[in-house]
Amino acid sequence: MSYDHMLLPSGVAATPAEVDAYFATQEGRAETSAVAALAAELNNRNTELPEADSFLSAPVGGVPYGAALHIASPYDAIGFVRNLVFELATPRNYAVYDPQLAWLIDPAGHIPVTVTHGGAGEFPYLTETLAHFWIRELADPNPYLIVEREPQVYIQTYRNSAQDFTLEYRDGTPDRHFTTQVTGADTVAELIWDWTRRNHDRLGRLSWEHLEM
Known part of the structure; x- marks a missing residue:
């Protein structure tokens, strides 16, 4: 079982319902360059570590999901992943959505x-x-x-x-x-x-x- 974080551009949603609606619009769309860069950095950071210290449940990105990115991690890596996600997402003007808590954390x-x-x-x-x-x-x-x-x-x-x-x-x-x-x-x-x-x-x-x- 994994813990999920979702990334989406700042300002495209303000409520959990709007987040879900936005994600629905991204299904089947070509991965954006911003998402590809985020995914590559996350995957690179993960592969630099020994397998026992992996913080991703599976490689991220590489799927037709437009400007959104899904990140799944083991429960014991939640804190590390959250910190890393904010480190990479905030300078790129990306918001973080936690579907378990239904929290949208937008840097605007x-x-x-x-x-x-x-x-x-x-x-x-x-x-x-x-x-x-x-x-x-x-x-x-x-x-x-x-x-x-x-x-x-x-x-x-x-x-x-x-x-x-x-x-x-x-x-x-x-x-x-x-x-x-x-x-x-x-x-x-x-x-x-x-x-x-x-x-x-x-x-x-x-x-x-x-x-x-």
């Missing part, structure tokens, strides 16, 4: 930061759309999201209940670590996106308390 308007999602791991950028989507969907057992600009410079949230969130930010040293309570997933998403964009206007109007570690 992205800011490079390290995002740690409590339920799904690490991602290399944030967009306003992803901030809202991910925070609305935070759920047990790990309902948190961390956005890190550099070591010890981050903002994070933890969902306490349907509407209640703890929001924290740290600006380097322990004496610059603050916490507050915020109501509403969309409000939290807007504040985190503001921080990511280095806009602290709304953040500065909140009542912050120093967090004793």
